[in-house]
Each structure stands twice: as structure tokens, then as C-alpha cells.
Amino acid sequence: MMVTVSEKPVVPAQAHDLNTSGRSRRRRRRVHGGKIVWSIVTHVLLILITLFAIAPLAWAMSSAFKTNSEILTGLNFFPRNPTWDNFAFVLGSTEFPTWLRNSLLVAFGTTFLALIIGSLGGYAMSRWRYRGRALYGNTLLIVQMFPGVMLAIPLFLLLSDYGLIDTLWALLVTYLTFALAFSVWMLKGYFDAIPREIEEAALIDGANRMQILWRIVLPLAGPGITTVAVFTFLLAWNEFFFAYVFLASPGKYTLSIGMYSFIQQFTTQWGNIMAAGTLTTLPVLIFFFVLQRALTRGLVSGAMKG
């Protein structure tokens, strides 16, 4: 850039012009130097922020591979004698595998149902104007502001009455309901973008609305489905409060409750706790990194909608 500036033939028509171009050249050089400094500053700041962001989980993961003595004395980040012992202990001698199974059941069940029920609602929001439409849409948003504790106390009483307390079903229906706002609004947005002509053609060919939704609209809303699926999965996988309130017996725990019970049980065996934490986090991170782009785009617009 500097080269082009100096090579640019300056026509000395007027002294005034010459003067300004000289000034602008100096200025550009300064700006360019400033750019390098700014880029260094940018990277330094971003590295610091990134370190802050990843520190706790990075530390947890590195500790998961350390021996107990190294954990208690060492300051090093990378394990000196990496060991699988902590993982072996967690997977072999605790109820972790059961919790993993429970979490998978709840998360996949919630995701599956949220997609079905959410796409029905989203389709109604996208293709029809009807009395109560705005009320329905706003209700979905408003219920998200209900404090969990407000719902948890009566839900606990109700679910106890129906014998559903301490079951995974209790979590499934609760998470499903919480995921509805996002799924309905998100999928509505994706359905809106699908041209109606396709459906009209199918209608003329004699397809009914449900067939159109399942066979034509949903396949076309693929990225929306992915976003809703991952979001719902994360919600169910990460949720702590309701699981803590609803589940009583260790055999029913999901991973987040299991993790919490670990710090009660193995207070100082950080290696084991961190191995469990690593195993709990890993599926989420893999999911996230694979689908990162679609996910962040979807989640931002979804969050901004509700």
C-alpha cells in the first residue's frame, strides 16, 4: 500500500495540491503503522479473552489425566505421566455409565419430541393467520421468564401426586416444554423462507397438510432442524436445577446431578471428578465444533426472537 502511494505520479498542478498529497502520504504511513500495532493489540487481547474462556475446562481436562499426587502438588498444565486411571475409575467403579445412559435417554427423547411438536407449532405460526396467533407466540416467550423455582415447587408437588417424581419422564416433559419456545419460533423462521408455491403444487396434487409438512417442508428446513435439535439436546444435557429437584435416587441421576453428587462424595479426589467432568463435556464440545457455524447463527437469531 505504501509503495503504491509513493509511486503514484503526483501532478504538481498547484502547490496547494502537492502539499495536501504530501500530508496524506505521511498520514497514511502513520495509519499503516497504527494498523500493525492495532493488529498486535487485537491478537493479544483476544488471546487473553480466549484463555479466560477456556481456562476452567482446559484445567479440568488436563487434570483428568494426572495422577493424584501430581494434582495436589504440580502447577504444570500438561500431565507429566498421563494416566487413564481416573477415567477407568469413573467408568468402572461409579454409577457414571448409568447417568450417561439416563442423560442420553432424556436428551434424545426431548430432542425428538421437541422437533415434532415444535414443527407443528412453527408451521401453524408460519402459514396461518388465526385468532390467538399473537397470543400463542407471546405466551411462548413469556413463559421463559417464569423463574424455575416458581415452577419447580408446584411441579414437584404435582409430579409427586402422579408418581412421576424421581423418574426420567418428569425431566423429559419439563425440558420439552422449555424447548418449545425456541423450537416453534426458530422453525417458524425457517418455514417462512420456504416458498409457498411448492406446497401449493403439492396441495393441488392431493397431498394433505401433514404430508406436506413431513415430506416437503421439514426436509427443506434442514438447517433449522439441526439448530433446534442441537439446542434442545444441549438444554436437556446441561440442565441442572430441575434434575436436582426431581431426581432422588442415584440410579435415576442425569450427568449434571451425578457430577454434583461427586463433589459431595469424593471431596478431594479432583482427578476423578475432573475425569467425569471431561466425559460429560466432551459430547457437547464435539457437537458444538462440528455444527458451530449453523448453530451460532441460529441461536443468535433465536435468542433475539425469544
Place this chain on the structure above:
Amino acid sequence: MSLEETQVQTAGTHQRPYIQAPSGKGRMRAHIRKHAMPYLLILPSLLFLVAIEFYPLGVGLLEAFKYHNRVQPWATQYNGIDNFVKAFNDHTVRIALRTSFVMVFGIVGLSYLLGLLSGVLLNQRLRLRGVYRALILIPWVAPPVVSFISWQWMLNDQSGIINRILINLGIIGEFDPILWLADPTLAMVSIIVVGTWSRFPFMMITVLAALSAIPDDLNEAAAVDGATPFQTFRHITFPLILPVSVIATLLQAIWVFNDFGLPFVLTGGGPANATTPLILLAYKEAFQRFNIGYGTSLAVISMVLMLALGAVYLRLQAKQQGEMS
């Protein structure tokens, strides 16, 4: 769905009734079909909303006006606004409310600033941009319990890495650890730092999304006019991302106010009640002291506060959507 199959007519959208409805009985059926369909579609979600949100909410609202203690269920009875009167005179509630507000202001404020900074930094043509962004988003997707447990360990005054590093650097004495979680003030600081950590990535992507919607020529025009980058940011960029920022901040305030996991896992609300926000106090009353009635009334108080914020949020949301379309 058999009716549907015979029906090729006006099951279309509100905007385009593309085929004329037949006359007579068929039209009647078409009319019902057309108007019933959206309600059938939203029915399942409505059922869950009623069963899991509104019915419990109603029960909860009633509970808030009851004396109901699970230890003495026979004594359950309506007691008017006694619970609320008790709450307003309860010193712990006042402290919890203050804690809630300190948490909300601290966490939302700091996470917005940090999110804004990261967003602005990442909104440049930059090497490793995607890598930074992905890594910074980790706190947002990772299971909160795992993160908070890890933080709890890092902040532990005996075995935590932070104190051990400080001792190693000679900044603090070996027998004089900083009580990150055991000192009332520091515990609050720790809560705010960890809360900021868990919340700022959301702010960052929100800011980033808003920034990417600003056309480049706007900034270029400002630069041509001789504005410094700071002036451009202050007078052009920031006003443009302000609406989205306000909404994100409001949402975040609601989430932080309702956040149970952070204080519960990180400090357990302690030492004493120093880091117990209202939401945690409601939980403790209801589930640890079995005061269902009183606990619910505290939850109702926090809900009313949040609904006020929520109303503002919906208003702004509607306003912004109106502007966009």
C-alpha cells in the same frame, strides 16, 4: 385426516386462497377445516404449556397464600398475605434481594463490556478469527455444573490453582491464602467473575451479529470524513448496535436473576448467606426448610420483578421488529 384427504380446496394460507372453495356443504367443511387446522397444530404444544407452565403456576400462586410446611402437612391453610408480609419484614429476604441485584448488575454489566470488546475485536478481517470465536463460545455451551465445579476447585483456597500460583510467585504467603469463596466480599466477587465468564460469550455473538449487519460503507464513509476509529465507534457503530444490546442485556438480566446453578454449585449461597440471591433463598425455604408456602411466595416476588423486565423486553422486541419490517 380422512377429511383432509378429500379436501383439495382452500386449506391454503391466509394470504393466497389459490383455489376457489366449492359451494354448499363442501364450503362449510372447507371453512372449518381451514380454521381448525392451525389450532390442531398448536394443540400439542399448548397442552404442554398448560400442564408444565400454567397449571403449576396457578397452583404456585395459590401456595404463596398458604401456610404450607411439609413437616406439618395437617396445618396447611390459607393465610392471606401473611407470607408476603413476612417476606417484607424478613431481613434475609432483603439481603437476598440485594444480592440478586448486585449479581445482576455485576454480571450483566461486566459480561456486556467483555462481550462488546470481544465482538468488536472479532468483527475485523483477522487471522484465526474462527478459532478465537469458537473457543470463546465454550463457556456458553459447556455443561454449567462441570464449569462451576472446575471454577470452585480453581478458586479453592487450599488446593486451588489460583492460590497455588500466587503462593509460587511469592505474592501471598503459604499460610495466608486468599479466601476466594470463604470471605463474604470475595465470594461475591468470585460469583460475579464466574458469572461474567459464563455469560459474556452470549453477549459476544449478539454483538457480533449486530455488527455484521452494519454495512461496511458506513464506516468507510466516516473514515473518509476523517473520523477516528473511536469516533466512528461512538457515533455510528454503537448507536446502531444499541437496540440489540438493550434486548440482550434485558434477557441476560432475567437469566442471571433466575440463575440457580451458579450460586448453588459455586458457593452454596455462603459463607452464611452472603451469596444467596432471592431465587436460591426461595429454593432453600421450600426444599430445605420444607416451607412450601413461604418459599413459593418468595418465588412469586421474584417472578413479578422478572415479568416487569419481561414486559419491557417484549415491548422493545415488538418495536424493533416493527422497524425492521
